[in-house]
Amino acid sequence: MSLEKVIFGFFVLLAATLNFGFFIGDLSDPSLHNVYELFAAVVVSLIATVLKFGDRTQIGAVHLATSLVADLQLIAAALVWGYATQISSAGLDGAAMASVVSLSGGALLANLVSVVLLVVETVSFHRR
Amino acid sequence: MAGSALRAWRQSARSAETSSTIFLILRRMRAPLIVLITIFAVSVLGLTLIPGRDEAGHAVRMGFFDAFYFMSYTATTIGYGEIPHPFTGGQRLWVMATIYLTVIGWAYAIGSLLTLLQDRGFRQALALQRFTRTVARLREPFLLVVGYGQTGQLLGRSLDAIGRRFVVLDASGERVDVLDIDSYHADVPGLAADAGNPQALGVAGLEHPRCEGVLALTDDDEVNLVVAMTAALLRPELPVIARTVSPAIEQRMRAFGSPAVVNPFDRFGDHLRVALRSPASYQLMSWLESGPGAQLPPRGRPPTAGRWVICGYGRFGKKLAEDLRAEGLDLTVMDLRPDATPEPGIVVGDACEPAVMARAELEDAVGFVAGTDNDTTNLSLIAAARRINPALFIASRQNRPASAPLFAAMETDRLLVPTETVAREIYAQLSTPLLWRFLQDMPARGDDWAAGIIERLTRHCGDRLGSVWKIALTRRDAPALEPYVRTGDATVGGLLRSPQDRDQAVAAVPLLLQRDAGTILGPGDDVTLEPGDELLLAGRPSARRALLDTMTHHAVSEYVLTGRTVPSGWLWQRVTGKVPRTR
Numbered sequence: 001m002s003l004e005k006v007i008f009g010f011f012v013l014l015a016a017t018l019n020f021g022f023f024i025g026d027l028s029d030p031s032l033h034n035v036y037e038l039f040a041a042v043v044v045s046l047i048a049t050v051l052k053f054g055d056r057t058q059i060g061a062v063h064l065a066t067s068l069v070a071d072l073q074l075i076a077a078a079l080v081w082g083y084a085t086q087i088s089s090a091g092l093d094g095a096a097m098a099s100v101v102s103l104s105g106g107a108l109l110a111n112l113v114s115v116v117l118l119v120v121e122t123v124s125f126h127r128r
Numbered sequence: 129m130a131g132s133a134l135r136a137w138r139q140s141a142r143s144a145e146t147s148s149t150i151f152l153i154l155r156r157m158r159a160p161l162i163v164l165i166t167i168f169a170v171s172v173l174g175l176t177l178i179p180g181r182d183e184a185g186h187a188v189r190m191g192f193f194d195a196f197y198f199m200s201y202t203a204t205t206i207g208y209g210e211i212p213h214p215f216t217g218g219q220r221l222w223v224m225a226t227i228y229l230t231v232i233g234w235a236y237a238i239g240s241l242l243t244l245l246q247d248r249g250f251r252q253a254l255a256l257q258r259f260t261r262t263v264a265r266l267r268e269p270f271l272l273v274v275g276y277g278q279t280g281q282l283l284g285r286s287l288d289a290i291g292r293r294f295v296v297l298d299a300s301g302e303r304v305d306v307l308d309i310d311s312y313h314a315d316v317p318g319l320a321a322d323a324g325n326p327q328a329l330g331v332a333g334l335e336h337p338r339c340e341g342v343l344a345l346t347d348d349d350e351v352n353l354v355v356a357m358t359a360a361l362l363r364p365e366l367p368v369i370a371r372t373v374s375p376a377i378e379q380r381m382r383a384f385g386s387p388a389v390v391n392p393f394d395r396f397g398d399h400l401r402v403a404l405r406s407p408a409s410y411q412l413m414s415w416l417e418s419g420p421g422a423q424l425p426p427r428g429r430p431p432t433a434g435r436w437v438i439c440g441y442g443r444f445g446k447k448l449a450e451d452l453r454a455e456g457l458d459l460t461v462m463d464l465r466p467d468a469t470p471e472p473g474i475v476v477g478d479a480c481e482p483a484v485m486a487r488a489e490l491e492d493a494v495g496f497v498a499g500t501d502n503d504t505t506n507l508s509l510i511a512a513a514r515r516i517n518p519a520l521f522i523a524s525r526q527n528r529p530a531s532a533p534l535f536a537a538m539e540t541d542r543l544l545v546p547t548e549t550v551a552r553e554i555y556a557q558l559s560t561p562l563l564w565r566f567l568q569d570m571p572a573r574g575d576d577w578a579a580g581i582i583e584r585l586t587r588h589c590g591d592r593l594g595s596v597w598k599i600a601l602t603r604r605d606a607p608a609l610e611p612y613v614r615t616g617d618a619t620v621g622g623l624l625r626s627p628q629d630r631d632q633a634v635a636a637v638p639l640l641l642q643r644d645a646g647t648i649l650g651p652g653d654d655v656t657l658e659p660g661d662e663l664l665l666a667g668r669p670s671a672r673r674a675l676l677d678t679m680t681h682h683a684v685s686e687y688v689l690t691g692r693t694v695p696s697g698w699l700w701q702r703v704t705g706k707v708p709r710t711r
Contacts, residue, residue: 053157082192082193085193
């Protein structure tokens with residue numbers, strides 16, 4: 001067991017689970033989506049991305065790509081949330097919340113791909 | 129099978145070196161970046177959790193937006209103050225902690241980045257990448273010079289002067305740095321890497337389609353062998369010129385393809401033999417090898433009768449003794465190595481001791497060779513020998529370039545500087561292959577013939593060598609001569625008439641005529657030119673320009689070859705009815 005692999009797997013999985021936790025629930029209902037969870041998802045996703053830096057294998061490259069997609073989606077979600085709460089006159093209404101959550105839904109898809117890649121990598125490693 | 133393995137190796141080698149730099153940065157920046165993200169996350173989270181108070185005294189919590197905004201300007205030490213409301217004691221306590229935390233985080237990240245930029249491995253990776261790119265972008269034919277020591281630098285300067293491009297590979301970074309200081313006309317890419325590594329050779333352009341030759345010039349025979357071997361295996365069609373001082377290595381090099389091997393010790397012996405047999409040939413040879421602008425060297429005459437003494441019986445001494453014996457000279461050899469085994473005809477011992485020196489019986493010798501690998505020893509040997517017999521013909525070997533003034537002050541009759549010999553020799557081979565051919569074949573023609581050529585050369589261009597150049601009588605290079613050459617109406621003498629006045633000859637001497645049927649050394653004026661002939665000429669640069677006119681201008685060639693004056697313009701040609709022969 002390598003500690004590096006544990007940390008790597010932990011962050012990849014945590015990014016996916018946090019993302020899922022934020023995403024689940026009625027799209028347009030702000031009370032079902034905790035902003036702390038979005039914050040945690042962004043931070044963990046960023047850390048997972050940095051952990052994937054510098055891997056020269058093909059699977060490592062795809063890992064990094066999915067992570068970058070998730071980051072992009074989550075940061076976009078955070079920006080929309082910031083716009084809705086601070087700048088928009090309407091405030092955080094149903095429409096704004098729906099776009100925040102759907103953006104994080106996209107990130108969730110990317111995170112799921114990351115998890116699938118992690119599983120594939122692990123399984124193929126055992127076969128060797 | 130083998131081909132595909134080779135291709136796979138080449139591909140992996142190439143992709144590895146291009147992306148390694150960026151991966152190196154990313155990998156090393158992992159930890160600092162994660163620390164930075166974590167510190168930011170913890171700070172922002174803490175700010176949103178700690179209750180604050182607005183102006184009215186209501187308890188409010190900071191939102192993520194404000195918290196991130198606050199942390200961003202605080203962490204970057206900009207500091208706009210406390211927003212949106214003045215902080216409470218609890219908030220200030222937390223902010224105090226986060227300020228120190230973020231400063232540490234930034235310092236760590238920026239420090240790591242700067243360390244990475246200073247890192248030797250990283251800089252090498254960057255240099256390698258830049259070098260690879262430069263070499264890959266070369267669009268002109270270039271030579272791969274392996275080893276940039278004395279020989280490489282001498283040769284590099286001459287090659288640059290005649291407009292040849294080259295790429296340098298050397299094990300020592302300092303020598304490669306010299307490239308930046310040397311003022312070359314062209315940009316010379318250089319890489320500090322182990323030349324014995326095929327991958328380094330590949331990066332330096334061994335497999336580049338524009339690579340036209342490999343020069344193995346390192347001090348290490350083994351490395352030169354590896355370079356010659358690698359070039360022969362990966363690019364069998366490339367010409368290779370390798371330097372070595374060991375006959376055994378020379379044999380091993382010849383096992384791979386047909387590299388041109390230059391052995392300075394061997395050459396010195398050969399030159400000395402030429403000088404013994406025919407001083408004028410040697411004079412002409414060293415003059416032409418010295419390149420444009422060289423002063424006519426004096427015609428020294430080494431003593432051909434009498435006994436020679438050779439000091440030093442290493443590789444150089446053995447080779448020279450062999451050559452001198454082949455010339456039928458009487459020899460006494462002094463072996464200075466303390467562990468040498470005494471043989472008949474060999475004096476063993478420290479030659480600096482008068483008793484040992486006396487055994488060589490220098491009083492009745494005619495020639496003395498100081499051939500050890502130590503310049504100080506050589507100089508003191510010469511001084512000692514001169515004291516015993518001032519009339520001696522002295523030949524010496526100079527090992528270090530720094531000793532040059534000392535040997536010059538000693539005024540030896542013949543001096544071997546291995547690095548210069550190799551550089552001159554290779555330059556002659558590369559700059560004008562016909563000249564090389566000429567130098568190879570010339571000694572066989574004898575002393576009088578060479579003296580005749582020297583006499584003609586000095587008459588035409590004085591005692592400074594003008595240029596040595598080649599003309600090709602092809603339709604492309606000499607369109608105006610083509611009609612005459614095709615029908616056999618042009619001779620060497622006819623071609624070399626002056627376009628100003630055809631009763632005068634241009635100031636050039638034909639050295640060699642090469643055609644498919646063979647070569648003619650020093651072709652006479654009556655030799656008929658044939659299509660495809662190549663002519664090697666030595667003479668003034670003005671003669672070169674005059675010949676260029678004759679070769680390319682129909683009216684000029686008509687005048688030079690037949691004496692008929694025709695107008696050069698189309699209109700006047702039609703008006704006067706005098707049209708030069710174009711077919």
